[in-house]
Amino acid sequence: MAAARLRKGSLFILFILLAASFTLNAQTLRVGLATEHEALDPQFSTTGATQQASQQIFETIVKRDSNLQTKPGLALSWKMIDDLTWEIKLRKGVKFHDNSDFNADDIVFTLERIPKVSDSASSYKRNIASIRETVVVDPYTVRFILSKPSPQLPIDLSFIYVISNSIPADATTDDFNKGKTAIGTGPYKLVEWVRGDRFVVERFDSYWGVKPTFEKVIFKPILNDPSRVAALLAGDVDIIAQVPPVDIARLRKESKISVWEKASTRMMYVHMDTERDVTPFVFAKDGSTLTKNPLKDLRVRKAISLAINRDLLTEKVLFGAGEPTGQFVSEGMTGYIPDVKPDPYDLAKAKKLLAEAGYPDGFSMTIHSTNDRYLNDDQVAQAVAQFLARAGIDMKVQALPGNVFFTQATKREYSFFQLGFGNTTGDAARGLTAVLATVDKEAGMGANNRGGYTNPEVDRLIKEASVTSDEGKREELLQKAAQIAIVEDKGIIPLYFQRNLWATQKNLKYLPRTDEYTIAADVVQVR
Amino acid sequence: MTVFIVRRLIQSILLILIMSVIVFFSIYAIGNPVDVLVPPDATQAEKDLVVKQFGLDRPIWEQYGRFLLNALKGDMGKSFRYNEPALKLIIERAPATLELAFSALLITIVVGIPLGILAGYRPNALSSKFIMAGSIFGFSVPTFWLGLMLIMVFAVILGWLPAGGRGQTVDLFGIPVSFLTLNGLKHLILPALNLAAFKSSLILRLTRAGVREAVLTDYVKYARAKGISGSRIVLVHVLKNIMIPIVTVLGLEFGRTIAFAVVTESIFAWPGMGKLIIDSIAMLDRPVIVAYLMVIVSMFIVINLVVDILYSFLDPRVRLQELRQ
Numbered sequence: 001m002a003a004a005r006l007r008k009g010s011l012f013i014l015f016i017l018l019a020a021s022f023t024l025n026a027q028t029l030r031v032g033l034a035t036e037h038e039a040l041d042p043q044f045s046t047t048g049a050t051q052q053a054s055q056q057i058f059e060t061i062v063k064r065d066s067n068l069q070t071k072p073g074l075a076l077s078w079k080m081i082d083d084l085t086w087e088i089k090l091r092k093g094v095k096f097h098d099n100s101d102f103n104a105d106d107i108v109f110t111l112e113r114i115p116k117v118s119d120s121a122s123s124y125k126r127n128i129a130s131i132r133e134t135v136v137v138d139p140y141t142v143r144f145i146l147s148k149p150s151p152q153l154p155i156d157l158s159f160i161y162v163i164s165n166s167i168p169a170d171a172t173t174d175d176f177n178k179g180k181t182a183i184g185t186g187p188y189k190l191v192e193w194v195r196g197d198r199f200v201v202e203r204f205d206s207y208w209g210v211k212p213t214f215e216k217v218i219f220k221p222i223l224n225d226p227s228r229v230a231a232l233l234a235g236d237v238d239i240i241a242q243v244p245p246v247d248i249a250r251l252r253k254e255s256k257i258s259v260w261e262k263a264s265t266r267m268m269y270v271h272m273d274t275e276r277d278v279t280p281f282v283f284a285k286d287g288s289t290l291t292k293n294p295l296k297d298l299r300v301r302k303a304i305s306l307a308i309n310r311d312l313l314t315e316k317v318l319f320g321a322g323e324p325t326g327q328f329v330s331e332g333m334t335g336y337i338p339d340v341k342p343d344p345y346d347l348a349k350a351k352k353l354l355a356e357a358g359y360p361d362g363f364s365m366t367i368h369s370t371n372d373r374y375l376n377d378d379q380v381a382q383a384v385a386q387f388l389a390r391a392g393i394d395m396k397v398q399a400l401p402g403n404v405f406f407t408q409a410t411k412r413e414y415s416f417f418q419l420g421f422g423n424t425t426g427d428a429a430r431g432l433t434a435v436l437a438t439v440d441k442e443a444g445m446g447a448n449n450r451g452g453y454t455n456p457e458v459d460r461l462i463k464e465a466s467v468t469s470d471e472g473k474r475e476e477l478l479q480k481a482a483q484i485a486i487v488e489d490k491g492i493i494p495l496y497f498q499r500n501l502w503a504t505q506k507n508l509k510y511l512p513r514t515d516e517y518t519i520a521a522d523v524v525q526v527r
Numbered sequence: 528m529t530v531f532i533v534r535r536l537i538q539s540i541l542l543i544l545i546m547s548v549i550v551f552f553s554i555y556a557i558g559n560p561v562d563v564l565v566p567p568d569a570t571q572a573e574k575d576l577v578v579k580q581f582g583l584d585r586p587i588w589e590q591y592g593r594f595l596l597n598a599l600k601g602d603m604g605k606s607f608r609y610n611e612p613a614l615k616l617i618i619e620r621a622p623a624t625l626e627l628a629f630s631a632l633l634i635t636i637v638v639g640i641p642l643g644i645l646a647g648y649r650p651n652a653l654s655s656k657f658i659m660a661g662s663i664f665g666f667s668v669p670t671f672w673l674g675l676m677l678i679m680v681f682a683v684i685l686g687w688l689p690a691g692g693r694g695q696t697v698d699l700f701g702i703p704v705s706f707l708t709l710n711g712l713k714h715l716i717l718p719a720l721n722l723a724a725f726k727s728s729l730i731l732r733l734t735r736a737g738v739r740e741a742v743l744t745d746y747v748k749y750a751r752a753k754g755i756s757g758s759r760i761v762l763v764h765v766l767k768n769i770m771i772p773i774v775t776v777l778g779l780e781f782g783r784t785i786a787f788a789v790v791t792e793s794i795f796a797w798p799g800m801g802k803l804i805i806d807s808i809a810m811l812d813r814p815v816i817v818a819y820l821m822v823i824v825s826m827f828i829v830i831n832l833v834v835d836i837l838y839s840f841l842d843p844r845v846r847l848q849e850l851r852q
Contacts, residue, residue: 121564196798407558444570
């Protein structure tokens with residue numbers, strides 16, 4: 001009798017425990033990430049990994065949707081009063097995680113701290129560079145006085161994560177990392193961060209916007225690709241970011257897994273030395289040096305673009321994790337040209353162009369690429385080399401770790417090399433300025449122009465766009481610059497946009513984004 | 528003994544110094560950290576600022592001199608990437624790696640030595656043949672493949688154990704350890720097994736060879752003639768005599784596990800030092816790389832010292848003074 005009661009009692013306890021663990025699981029989201037943030041200080045580093053963490057706890061002044069288009073966030077609206085003045089209306093009733101109220105003073109405090117954050121390799125200073133002064137009109141209205149016209153201001157403001165002015169003005173990055181000052185207005189508040197192991201946040205109940213589905217979120221850095229996939233399959237995590245291309249097909253077949261995807265802003269391209277007469281890695285077929293650099297000839301560059309079969313490349317080498325392109329930015333972004341399609345694969349025409357340029361038998365060159373920075377980067381380089389070999393160009397492939405590659409590429413030690421550019425701002429201006437404008441250190445132009453492309457008309461268009469406030473006109477200028485530099489001059493040869501891929505358990509749904517962030521608040525339950 | 532240790536210390540300092548020169552200058556030769564660290568669309572002015580900030584605009588010998596001066600004060604520099612003291616980043620992660628290494632070492636000893644004795648004592652028994660075949664598997668299978676297979680079988684298919692990560696930790700003397708919680712233990716099993724597979728096989732074979740050689744020696748024959756039981760002969764007399772090479776290898780392997788467990792750590796998402804060093808090399812985070820290698824070199828020196836001292840306990844014929852040369 002007593003024993004039976006005991007058994008019943010323990011059964012009951014077991015049931016309670018089971019129920020408790022079930023509800024706990026239902027409320028907790030476990031995320032497997034491919035990167036880990038460097039800091040919890042939202043003003044320390046602009047790297048994707050760090051912003052991804054900031055996105056959970058903090059909010060930017062202007063928000064961006066999954067297509068990178070600006071939308072109201074802490075700022076309800078923004079308008080340009082004159083060329084040098086912008087007025088921002090702030091949202092009322094927003095609370096920080098310490099329950100203090102958000103208002104204009106927090107914006108001033110936030111902007112004041114950015115230049116004070118020390119020893120960062122990728123500072124946010126550039127995003128506030130055009131702001132000369134911040135004027136508080138009333139607690140919910142701020143005016144930014146600019147030093148030069150900046151039509152990009154709303155985009156720049158979408159990188160500014162607002163911190164609370166209740167924290168000390170001299171708060172260090174370390175204070176944020178320890179959690180003392182990591183106080184934002186975001187949908188989640190910080191619980192703990194154990195570097196290399198886990199980053200835990202919990203739902204902020206006084207959040208002004210739509211409350212997220214999950215009460216608690218645990219982010220785990222699982223850097224190794226197969227392990228991240230295994231963790232998802234084993235049910236250790238509910239969602240993983242950056243699904244490795246080889247596993248896409250397999251995960252699609254799994255009945256308990258869903259895959260979510262979207263073209264990213266990362267444009268992969270081939271860059272060429274189009275400036276020097278003698279370039280280090282291009283030779284005649286017999287190995288002798290050429291007095292003329294074939295890559296300077298537009299016909300050769302056109303031939304190269306036509307010889308690459310982008311569809312095959314993205315389908316076979318990337319297993320579908322790429323979208324062929326012939327432009328710098330993807331559809332929906334400012335500067336995209338609707339009627340420019342990726343160059344078609346046309347080997348006959350490529351050979352003809354090479355012959356016309358005086359290389360009927362081709363020449364020989366080396367393609368350099370990274371082997372640890374982009375999706376299947378070294379395999380893509382090998383495929384590109386094979387395509388060009390078919391057109392008669394003898395190719396060698398040299399894939400190097402990024403830390404060696406970028407140093408040498410910047411020193412202009414390569415002739416023909418493949419890399420990527422992330423258009424994080426959602427428009428073409430920054431990319432065109434960095435990659436295709438004539439190198440001019442003083443003016444901050446051409447910082448990534450490792451091929452030496454130069455065209456005064458393109459420079460003029462880019463410069464004009466940077467001070468044009470009218471959206472339509474600006475778009476037109478950027479399109480024109482891209483048309484000349486890429487479509488006509490082939491200053492670079494775009495290959496494809498990388499695709500962002502997430503995989504979740506079947507009962508979850510994720511809103512895939514153009515940027516690579518995995519935003520916990522965007523994960524919802526299907527049933 | 529004191530003379531021996533002092534001499535060792537002096538050698539060690541010299542070694543660490545040479546190591547720091549090699550590492551410092553070779554990283555300088557690999558590439559410019561700024562090209563990797565700054566955002567791809569940074570302007571030249573932004574790049575120049577970063578170069579200045581990290582003191583990379585100074586000549587390399589001046590950078591090294593400055594590093595050395597600070598290192599003498601115990602400051603190994605701040606990470607370029609995290610803006611935190613390099614040593615702190617390493618020490619933060621050391622407990623996880625050490626725990627993993629000790630677990631692997633324990634499995635190695637518990638599995639490798641007894642099986643090795645068994646296989647060596649009755650080399651022709653069927654069980655011995657099985658053990659030997661198993662050990663060939665153990666040291667010829669690549670770590671990364673075995674790790675993935677362990678995950679596939681125990682986590683994905685059977686669902687018994689988690690696929691990776693470090694479980695719940697509790698503080699033991701202020702150090703977070705995971706082997707004291709059930710959840711932590713579950714997380715520890717697979718990576719520890721993965722690391723121990725190769726080492727157990729190595730120790731097993733080493734033990735077997737030692738035992739086979741020792742059972743033919745005169746002192747064993749004499750012991751047998753005296754009528755001492757087989758188990759006592761092996762466990763007391765033989766084992767003592769074959770321990771020296773085993774301890775040497777265990778020591779070296781233990782050091783290797785701590786320093787280069789990176790494959791296992793990354794497959795099992797184990798938050799140890801290995802992952803930190805690989806990331807740091809990819810980002811050319813020089814202060815962390817230099818500090819890490821200095822820590823590792825010091826650790827090897829300590830391990831070897833301990834091994835040498837252990838010798839003298841295991842074999843009274845060995846005197847530490849003799850090891851000096």
